Amino acid sequence: MRAMIVNTFGGPDVFEATEIDKPQIKAGHVLVKIEATSVNTVDTMIREMGPELPLSPSAPALLGMDFAGVVEEVGENVTEYSVGDEVYGCAGGLADLPGTLAEYIVADANLIALKPKNLSMREAAAIPLVGITAYEGLKRAGIKQGQNVLVHGGSGGVGHIALQLAKYFGANVYSTGGGEAQLALIEKLGAIPVNYKLESVENYVEKHTQGTGFDIVYDSVGGKNMTNSFEAAALNGHVVSTVSMVELDLSTAHFKGLSLHVVFMLIPMLHNYRRNEHAKILHALTSIIEAGELHPVLDESSFSLSEIGQAHARLGSGKAMGKVVVTV
Structure with missing residues (x-):
């Protein structure tokens, strides 16, 4: 699958287009075809600082935390999701969890929820973190x-x-x-x-x-x-x-x-600690969004996966309002 990999940590230009193996499904997880992801400040910190941050993955690193996409395969012991479900979540991009700057992710079912029906994939990808x-x-x-x-x-x-x-x-x-x-x-x-x-x-x-x-x-x-x-x-x-x-x-x-x-919301991901709390919050957010009480604001910029470096630069510029989103 296509992916944007960091081999050397540093500025926004460090991302390299690469072909890597498609991840394999495992128990308690779902395989999701990613439609969109978004950039968070912690993503730019990891990209820039690398091992200086204790939560950073080692190079070559697949960054990106947020995503929205479609379930393609369901692992053992997962009963809440089915093939074809549209989901969103924050499930990778740090420590030993591969991220979302790729076409697919195998995500812990405790870190996702059904996507709000009244949001596009790009809008949903802006929400989780x-x-x-x-x-x-x-x-x-x-x-x-x-x-x-x-x-x-x-x-x-x-x-x-x-x-x-x-x-x-x-x-x-x-x-x-x-x-x-x-x-x-x-x-x-x-x-x-x-x-x-x-x-x-x-x-x-x-x-x-x-x-x-x-x-x-x-x-x-x-x-x-x-x-x-x-x-x-x-x-x-x-x-x-x-x-x-x-x-x-x-x-x-x-x-x-x-x-x-x-608030350090990455704790469940980093330590595999009470991950289901994230699923519960995302379910609650879905209900609030579908009731029309919450809507993400997307920055006026628009980027594709191959332009992830530009997306990082946009967030780092301080000029973005709302969330910087990347279409996969």
């Missing part, structure tokens, strides 16, 4: 109807899903962005936009919460922005982080009594 991440974070923070929720980076991959889910769960949703296009998208998705370049944390906390702070702050930006999240959170509030590989002073979090929830 960011959808699971957003859902898990909000649920761990105990989201409730009527709460004030702030999503940092609401025009990005995780952010644009998190703000829609927060709205679906009945929260009053606010989201930061730094440009006219980003703020317009945030508003279109149903959140109140906050221009972090023009408004200080103190100002928008006072403006939107009368100074009490947000019940939940979902931080998909990370780095030094974590201190902004602590500052924006209410007393005994919750901060959800997807990018917490940073050293910082936790004094503000301490004196506010904050709960910090670090």
